[in-house]
Amino acid sequence: MTIRRAVVSNRKTGFAMHLLTICLSLFLAAVTAAPLAAQEAEAAEATEAAATADTVIYDLLLKNGHVIDIQNGRNGRMDIAITGRTIHEIGENLPASRAKNVVDLTEYYVTPGLIDIHTHLDQKGAWLNLNPDHNTLRYGVTTAVDAGSSGHQGFEKFKKETIDRARVRLLAFLNIVGAGMYGDGVENDPAQMNVDAAVAMVKKYPEDIVGIKTAHYQPADWEAVDRAVKAAELSNSVLMVDFHPKEGRGYEDLILKHMKPGNIHTHFYGRLTPQLDANKKVQDYMWKARERGILFDVGHGSGSFWFRIAVPAIKQGFLPDTISTDIHKNSIMLPRAHLNNVMSKFLNIGLSLEQVIERTTVNPAKAIRRTDLGRLDKGGVADIAVLKVEQGKFAFLDSGHGKLIGDKNIRCVMTLRRGRVIWDAEGLSMPDWSTAGPYSNFR
């Protein structure tokens, strides 16, 4: 087997090529015995042309990847040039000679940095939270939204200790429970749910907080949901609901009466949600709720994604609006639900790659009202994911540990955050060591 060398060129080789061109043209000019003045003029012209072509503008050129950028209608082979933190140019055949570093992505898909709107990354907070960077950026996620790990009492600590230090763009749904996601004691206590305090916190940090979260509330009344709805309304932000139906507190009422258009119900393929009837038919109220603008989010986690629910629902056309992980200390082990895993499940169930990318870029961006994200724009921030769709035999576990065997697997090979290659699984952007010389004292 031959080993393919890294396809990386740099401006030195480009410059050398141009020098060669200049020499050749000088030589040709000499042998044709052109007048001296003409020779000089030609040489000057050639030098000028070389200088223009060699003006290095791009820090990085992502070459020949299959770009899927739903928002801008891009779906095909294209180059993306990056300068500093931003996308300088997107188009066909951008000149490699203008780039400091060229990466050949012929085998890969290139998408906007993925967005995971249901995560638990307040790592200095409650036990189940994870490190914000390595369970996001390694899977192409450049924007993660923490879903209510902290409430108004703990948010500023979360911001100072984690959000402001993370390399991933970390946003938050603020828990309506002041203490945050710290167990039944506080999460079932309406006295913890101070609407005014939550609203004030959302308004104080509009760059970080995208909305309100309510979750895990067990008493059979509407206190938690209604207060969260009110807080979201008063702060003009998004609401995400995790809901356990009870006698006298039904799911249909939640999505048709209590929640407002634009609110998100997460965990909707979970067992606690009566989304299917006894014959596995999608309930009418699901369609009605979707029509009135309720959004349905996956939020896979340890308990909320079941093939026996998702497969029939998807066959009937009830797809998720947004694909997210609910990633935390348990779900990352078994069933190993990081975003590439969850995306791969939907791909193998039958969604197209475009549908999967739409639900991990544009749709979540709209859901959290950050329409500047999830897209690739000239002049926009260079948050980019490079994905490989592997072919073979792959297995995926759901929350009940039922297994789906599929033939496709999405694997993130490269992630750019603010123009910087922060994850490069196989060194695509790096020069080959064996040609790099004896690089002693590399620092």
Next chain:
Amino acid sequence: MSARLAVLLIGVVVTVPALGQTYDILLKGGHVIDPANEIDAVMDVAISGDKIARVAASIPGDQAKRTINAAGYIVTPGLIDLHAHVFGYGGSLWPDDTQLTTGATTVVDCGGSGWRTFDTFKETVIDRTRTRVFSFINIVGKGMVGSAAENDVDDMSPEKTAAKMAEYPDLIVGIKTAHFAHKGYTALERAVEAGRLSDNPVIIDMRITTEYDRTTQRIFEIMRPGDLRTHSYSDHQVEILNRSTRKVQPFTREARQRGILFDVGHGNGSFVFPVAADAMKDDFPPDTISTDLHNGSIFTTKSDMPNVISKFLHFGMTLPDAIEKSTVRPAKVIRKFPELGTLGEGRVADIAVFKLRKGVFGFTDAPQRRLMATKKLEAVLTIRAGRLVFDQDGLAFPEWQTAGDYEVIPIP
């Protein structure tokens, strides 16, 4: 997060054991590599409770409650990562989602805590992880918390360090000294003194640049047999190689002969392809393979255990050799052999299952260069103390269509 309900439901559906089912889990048909017992063959591994019950050529499936078909996979003792960062140091990682998912069931935190902070380390990490966590305690009382603390020779007390080690002899397996940025050898001498007082090995990370007025030879002289040099394939730590001839230095070989051990400690800055390639070419493999995995290296070099092993496979090490240097050898270093690092019958059932993929794969080193290799080891399943903790290919579970109206299918 409906995890709580899921947890409650585990155990509701219990596979009723038929008569004669003596084992809880049977790993069937995998290629077992167990250097401690000189096994390198297709074998079945049976587990009862948290122990290895039997390793044999053919154990009938009906003797087990749960059979995992491991045909085509490689089965090894759970790997032991001698150099990890899971406490104290700013780039520390949670070991379960970084190590158990990559085949390491035991990690040794390399100097994150000192005698002042070990109790906190124990309460917040060691007692709460599913990964087995040991400590190389830092000779610095405050631990690896930045240069001000790490250069404070007044906080390097061999006596207090040894006293803490005597308090937790089952958890603290040695002493670390690292990042000492003053002239001379004080940190090393204190660490070795603590090692002498506690009768435990010392692991050393110490630069040799002239600014610190240190030489590799003198460092080797202070070290005792059984002590370890980590970051061996860096080019600013140990002078394994002569830089002009690119051959192994005679004094390095002498040190090995004396019993000084050479650990990988890959990390962010301490593994350079040309150094490793030349050292391997001149027959100087590491004694122990370890990662120095932290929040930086997990991005730059991706150097978890299977990644580091794959790099050595490319430079000519055999897989059984690499497994030995990741199981029985580190177990001996921390004096936990034969409890750990073996699939011996009656030993704890810490087991890793790997796939050895063939193809073309890119790997990266500290200076961010790329190596193209044709083999890649990848962790697919991990068992820790008899319990399945990671199963990427769902080997232990049925297909969802055949599971009926399944409740949570119990984790074996």
